[in-house]
Amino acid sequence: MTTHQLSVSQDPRDPGFVQDPYRFYAEMHRASPVFFWQDYGLWCVAGYDQVNALLRDRRLGRENRWGAPLNPVEGRGHLSDFDRIESGSLLEREPPAHTRLRTLVNRAFVSRSVERLRPRIGALAHDLVDALPLGGSFDLLPSFATPIPLTVICELLGVPVGRAADLLAWSHAMCEMYVPHRSRATEERANRASAEFGAFLTAHIEEHRHTGADDLLSALIAVRDAGEKLSDAELISTCVLLLNAGHEATVHQTGNAVKTILDQGGDPRRFFATPELAAASIEEALRFDAPLHMFTRYAYEAVDLGPVTLKPGEQVALLLGAANRDPSAFEAADEFRPGRADQKNVSFGAGLHFCIGAPLARLEMQQSLSVLFDRRPDLALATAPRYRDSYHFHGLDSLMVR
Structure with a gap:
């Protein structure tokens, strides 16, 4: 592949870029929505129409058919536990394995199923607002x-909430594997977390299978024990994925959404006055400042991107955050406009790998922020929030409010 005039250098850990990647995206929309990002060594696509189409293109997939996940390099022995969990993950598989695994968990996450969680989410939000300080600043x-x-x-999966601190630590360590230019120490930390997470789930699953509980884990154990559709390794990988994905991106998006709402000024309750307004505001928050900015795919056959043709085995990076701000797809793309007629964000992906937890994430944010701003309409930023150095996960380091 040639890179010449379409080759771009932009350090993804540059502080200016981390705090505002949208300026870089705007430059690429003007110059070339398909470009070679030198710092990643990947061809990238920033335009909405092309990103949306490629997310649905079956000539591309998540499964690395040429080696270990995450751009295999020599000497991955120190990542054996991490690779073992990732290789069985629904996110990293393609049909027929993907179809089989997704079918097993899909019913728990469709809109009809998650809607019954609305009262529980509302109650949690009220309890948490009750506990917020009334004076001084605090991290939301x-x-x-x-x-x-x-x-x-x-609660949905059937894992003790009392282990939340461990689950958070393991999840954060594993997600650091996706930070660019990661260190050996980061990799070893992620592998150790994977081993501990797997050991915890193995013990918990053995204990849980005798409880007769009515939760997703019990249903998956029953399938595993029937010996037909789910191996032990796939059960562990599926649980890890659901626990990690079930909170990581939603936490980032909740923080981003609160920041965005408060940046608009005025009474925040106007964005959540009705369920319809709340849904529109959350959908626009997802477009305006998404929690995931890059999603990579492997080419399984030649794929013409316009200025370059991917060869089988090569990766392409689909820039979701850039696609959501494409001025050719969205009117006033850099303005926060809930209820916009051209709402079609790709923050949850599209096609086969569309986020299985999207209905739950939407409901959690609609319900929780409606409660938050109804109870604390005078909430204000105490200090200017800063984003974590974690591109392509795009979330705040902290959200200090008063």
Whole structure:
């Protein structure tokens, strides 16, 4: 592949970029929505129409058919536990394995099923607001944004909420594997977390199978024990994925959404006055400042991107955050406009790998932020929030409010 005029250098850990990647995206929309990002060594796609189409293109997939996940390199022995969990993950598989695994968990996450969780989410939100300080400043991320999705996914799956601190630590360590230019220490930390997470789930599953509980884990154990559709390794990988994905992105998006709402000024209750307004506001928050900015795929056959043709085995990065701000797809793309007629964000992906937890994430944010702003309409930023150095996961380090 040639890179010449379409080759771009932008350090993804540059502080200016971390705090505002949208300026870079705007430049690429003007210059070339398909470009070679030198710092990643990947061809990237930033335009909405092309990202949306490629997410649905079956010539591309998540499964690395040429080696270990996550761009295999020599000497991955120190990542054996991490690779073992990732290789059995629904997110990293393609049909027929993906179809089989997704079918097993899909029923718990469709809109009809998650809607019954609305009262529980509302009650959690009220309890957390009751506990918020009435004076001084405090960090809304650990005190409000994190407990709701973490508690809900634990209860839904059947994992003790009392282990939340461990689950958070393991999840954060594993997600650091996706930070660019990660260190050996980061990799070893992620592998250790994977081993501990797997050991915990193995013991918990053995104990849980005798409880007769009515939860997703019990249903998956029953399938595993029937010996037909789910191996032990797939059961562990599926639980890890659901627990990690079930809270990580939602925490980031909740923080981003609160920041966005408060940046608009005025009474925040106007964005949540009715369920319809709440849904529109959350959908626009998802577009305006998404929690996941890059999703990579492997080419399984030649794929023409316009200026370049991917060869089988090559990766392409689909820039979800850039696609959501494409001025050719969204009117006033850099403005926060709930209820916009052109709402079609790709924050949850599209196609075969569309986020299975999207209905739950939407409900959690609609319900929790409606309660938060109804109870604390005078909430204000205490300090200017800063984003974590964690591209392509795009979330705040902290959210200090008063």
